Each structure stands twice: as structure tokens, then as C-alpha cells.
Amino acid sequence: MERNGGHYTDKTRVLDIKPLRTLRPVFPSGNQAPPFVCAPPFGPFPPGFSSFYPFSSSQANQHTPDLNQAQYPPQHQQPQNPPPVYQQQPPQHASEPSLVTPLRSFRSPDVSNGNAELEGSTVKRRIPKKRPIARPENMNFESGINVADRENGNRELVLSVLMRFDALRRRFAQLEDAKEAVSGIIKRPDLKSGSTCMGRGVRTNTKKRPGIVPGVEIGDVFFFRFEMCLVGLHSPSMAGIDYLVVKGETEEEPIATSIVSSGYYDNDEGNPDVLIYTGQGGNADKDKQSSDQKLERGNLALEKSLRRDSAVRVIRGLKEASHNAKIYIYDGLYEIKESWVEKGKSGHNTFKYKLVRAPGQPPAFASWTAIQKWKTGVPSRQGLILPDMTSGVESIPVSLVNEVDTDNGPAYFTYSTTVKYSESFKLMQPSFGCDCANLCKPGNLDCHCIRKNGGDFPYTGNGILVSRKPMIYECSPSCPCSTCKNKVTQMGVKVRLEVFKTANRGWGLRSWDAIRAGSFICIYVGEAKDKSKVQQTMANDDYTFDTTNVYNPFKWNYEPGLADEDACEEMSEESEIPLPLIISAKNVGNVARFMNHSCSPNVFWQPVSYENNSQLFVHVAFFAISHIPPMTELTYDYGVSRPSGTQNGNPLYGKRKCFCGSAYCRGSFG
């Protein structure tokens, strides 16, 4: 999938489906350019949001090239002002205890939160302390985004704004689920987070413009209207047509900048490059009958854009049947070809606009439509080796695909969905379940499982992880809560994955479905061992997960200062695992063994413990860092192995050369 200079014009070949966001940037200089896997949510970060990776100031001035918009129209200038680095970190060294001390079990357990029953157990855990945020600090909350960057964004800023919005949204959703909200209920966490970000300046591209929006790429996916609002792709929080008033020849007139197709009426059988769009207005309301649409506002703007041959951005709203979620895909620029009036369902006049996608843009919506066809099996996925490499072990099939060479599959291994614990692995302890009937109610502090999580329910109602934590405690089969939502990582893979052959990094993993930030992807399955009891050589194998590696810290959780709630707390995002765990997936494993390393990953791992055969085990669970467009390779940070002995403060280098191609690539890993 990393063939350089792929053709974007031949829409008839299902074969040529690219990820919605191209993997490889088109650099003018040709093929020495590194592949670009997924732009990281690196800086600029506000105070409290550390940059994803340590980088020097010279690196900090680099910009991720605006990828797949480079060809059409001619790319705008890169932003003149590099985004500021708010919290520049020195390179992390092995000598830093926070990084090289995987075992925190010596820390005295905090029994102040009613966790006394855990004392003396093998797994000692620290319950994050509630730390109310001082008011004055809240009042002075700074988004850290300066005026220029707020007007004209860039890729890093766009990703950072989206991350911060969603972190806050998840937190509001969690508070709402628990009915803990300080000031009333939060029925719409997306609106609450969105308006908070708006008000606090966590936004970019506020200067409204037609055409390209700096930092937003064709194929980017969104799950909320507000996300498009915050990054300047489409500013109305509800309306489908965004427009700008410009000076015309005689008077001011509106021209359209972007439209969001709801996906319900705007269907055009067959050709994904054509959109028949319905104008706005005229719908029945609670105190209004439906009526004829008028040629004003957005409708007028589209009409004027048609006259001026002014292209508009199109965002396709889609209903993803698989996980019952509506998503929005930015599908690039379209030209308005014609308009007419038509009787709508209610019998009133509606405006119709025919839009045709500008040529030369990477596919986005077209890829999505092709994927929907693969799901039906006709035509079958091109390059398909196996329709389900799990042989039905996973509830959703995992395709095995090779479109780059003649390799017909990875070396033999046994596919399993459960971790195998070796005899020597003595993390076993009696498990304390809860006694909630049917389901554990968020906010119910009588539930042992919720108390183990520091009082918070770790997931939102639809199974999205709210915050990274040293450890997540899930309910277990022995808990009576049969329908409980606190079992997310035990329910198996929920997205439609495929294992595919990469150009230069062996086999990789990606998804046919768009993945929401915080979604569970899979656990790392393999033979788990206590690292202190195995020879060093085992850790050097491919297909091994090692919790004792040194991992770059990054901030994913909400900012308490932004949330501005007394109930918000600062908590550690560093994993805290009671034993040095190493999992070998060489002989037995699941899809996780195919996930490649990246220095700018889109997936992170999180320790999760739950019971298995009446004993508590630690699992490594993977979650999406940000929204991941379909067909984008899934990658996580493998970290760097920590050789025995002291490091004397020298930086660590991985044993394997990195081909992740990120602008912030560290060169090696593992």
C-alpha cells in the first residue's frame, strides 16, 4: 500500500483503493521521502499537554507536509510561523526513574479511598487522588494557541485541537453517565466540550476560507459536527452549508465554503464523485409547517458559487452500519455543476445542486464505498489471500491481503483470542469481584470494581476509554453483573481488520472501519511470562511485547484546567504493572502481533486487569489515540528495550531500524 505515486484517477479499479489518508506524502524530491504513516498528535500543546515526543527545537520547526492536498490545487504556503512548542522536553534518558522503573509495587498502597481490602495483595495499586483544581488557575486557562495559529492552522495544531476536544468530551460523557456533573446534567457532551473549546480558544483556522483548510487532509474522519467546527473545516454547529460574504461586482454576495451531506437523501447511485445535494430550510419544526425552501443564505451561496465556478469542500456524512455510528469523511473539493428546483417529500420546493468532485484528489469517500462492497463479498477484496485468517475464532473476520508482492502469508502460528500464562507466571491472586446485580452503574461507589478504578467508570456508555490510567480494572465473569459495560477488552475485536503486506515492514494491520479515538482495538495475545524468569534472548524475538521497555510518555487525557470542574482530577497516564510482563506471540497470538511500530503511532497500549479462571491477570489492551480513517495502518510505540545494568544517563537506542517514516522518527526501536 505504499507504492509511491499511485494513480488517483482510475476510479474503476477496486484494486487501487488507498487508505483514506495517503500513507505516503508526495514530496517534490521523489522517492527518498520517507513513508508517512500517521501524523502524530504532537504539539503544539498547552501547558499540561506535553508534546508527544521529545524533539529538539530545530525539529520542532519542521512541519508535516500537507500530504494529499499537495496536488490540488497547488498547495498553499506552509504556515510561516511554526507552531510554538509549549513544553519542550529534553530527550528522555534511561536514567530518568520515571521511565525506567516499571515496577511501582513498592509504593505504599493508598488505602484512604476505601481500598483497604486490597492491602497485602500482590497487585498494589495507587488510587489517583482527587485533586481539585485551584480556581485562579482556571480563570487564566490559556489554550496555548496564539492568534496567528488560531487564524491559520497546520496539521499538528489540527490534530492537537481534535485530541483535546475529544479528551474533554469523553470526560463530560463520563461525568454524565455517573450523574456527577457539577452544574446540571450534560446531555450532549460533544456540545459541552465543543463550546468549552470554542470559548477557551482551543480551535484553529478561525479565518473562514473557501478551498483548502491548512492541516485538514482529505480522508480525515470526524465523529462530531463540532470537530469540523473547531478545526475550521465547517463552522456552523448545525447547518449543512457554510458560506462567506464577499464583495461582488455590484454588491456583497455569499459564496459557499463547505457543505456537509447528511447521507440520508443525497444519494447518487454508482458514482462516488458526484453528489446531489439538497438545499437548506423548509423542514417542518415543532411550531412550523414544512414550506418551500427560499433562495437565501446557504442556498443562495451555493447558487453564487455555481455562477463563480467556486469549488466547495464536501464532507460526506455516512452511516456506518457495522458499529451504528455516524461518521463524517472530508472528501475534498467539489465543483457545483448545476442547480434546479424539485418537489421534496413534503410536496414543497427544494433546491438541488449537482456537485462533481475535482479531479486529481486522493480517494476518500470512494474508498469507503469500495470497502462497503468488500463487506458484502462482491466483488471480493483484491489481493485477498484468506477471507478470515482467524478461522472464525474472532467474531468478526480478519482478512489476509497482499497487494505488493507474491508472499502468500506470514509464517505459521496458532491464532488465539486468549493469553496463555506460563506456569512460572505467578501474578495470580484471589480476585475481588463486585456484587452488582445485572450491571455496574457508573457512579455507584458501592461497586468494588468501580472503586478499584478510583471511583470512575473507565468507559463511556458506548465502550470508549475515557482516560489512560496506570491500570484499568474490568469486571470479570465471576461478577454477577452480566450485562455490565465494564468488560470492553474481554469482548473481542469489534472492528473489521485486515492483515496486509507492507512495502518495507513485513505484515501490518489496518481497519476497514473508521475507528473512534479511545476505541478498543484488541489485546496482545501470546504466551505471557514473568520477564525476570526468562532468558534475555526471548525478549529479542520479533512478535514479543515487553512491558519493561522504555516508552515515550504522552498526554492523552483531558485537561482539568480546561474542564473547569471541581470533579476533575489530574491523574497519571503511566502504566503501572506489578510484574515485568513479557508476551511472546511467536507461536500463539492474535492480530496484535502484526501491528507495526511507529514513532508517531495512532494506537496506544494500556494495562487492563480482569479475571480469567478465577484468577486476576494483567492484559495489554490497545486503544485508538485519535480517530483513524479506514485503511490507515495501525501502529503503536514499541518503546526501547532496557538492557540490564545502568545506563549512566546515556540515551537508549533500539535494536531495530525504524521505517515508520514519521517526521519525528527516532530512527530505531525495540
Place this chain on the structure above:
DNA sequence: GGAGTATCACGACG
């Protein structure tokens, strides 16, 4: 019991 439908509460921008 999964797909359609009702209901509810909300924000930006012109």
C-alpha cells in the same frame, strides 16, 4: 432483537 421513530436539549453565526 435490530431497524426505524420519538424525544430531548443544546451552540454558532449572520
Place this chain on the structure above:
DNA sequence: CCGTCGTGATACTC
């Protein structure tokens, strides 16, 4: 400062 634009989650129906 008020009207215009639907949305997203959930409870409900069939």
C-alpha cells in the same frame, strides 16, 4: 439579540 440551521444519545416501537 433573535432566528436559523439539525444533531447525537437514548428510550421506545414494531
